[in-house]
Amino acid sequence: MYIIKVKGIAKIPDYVQLRDEKFTLLAYFRVDRPEKSLEKLGLGDKLTAIMNFVNDLPFGQIAKLDI
Structure with missing residues (x-):
């Protein structure tokens, strides 16, 4: 699994992307609210x-x- 941390700007918050071995997006969640997506x-x-x-x-x- 791969992980990418994306910096937000202005009113857009920071996000994290989780991707599989083929780089398909598995989860996309805010850094301050990961619980729901990871569950x-x-x-x-x-x-x-x-x-x-x-x-x-x-x-x-x-x-x-x-x-």
Whole structure:
């Protein structure tokens, strides 16, 4: 799975994209509200680990997330 953190501008908040190995979008959620999207994807139990990774990730970079 790949993760991308997108910087928002003005009234648009920061977002996170989760993509699979074929780069298909799996989830797209606000950095400050990840719970609902991660629960829907079945990753609710990994919320803390994913958000720690997101907080350390610079904006605009693609990183491989091994969960």
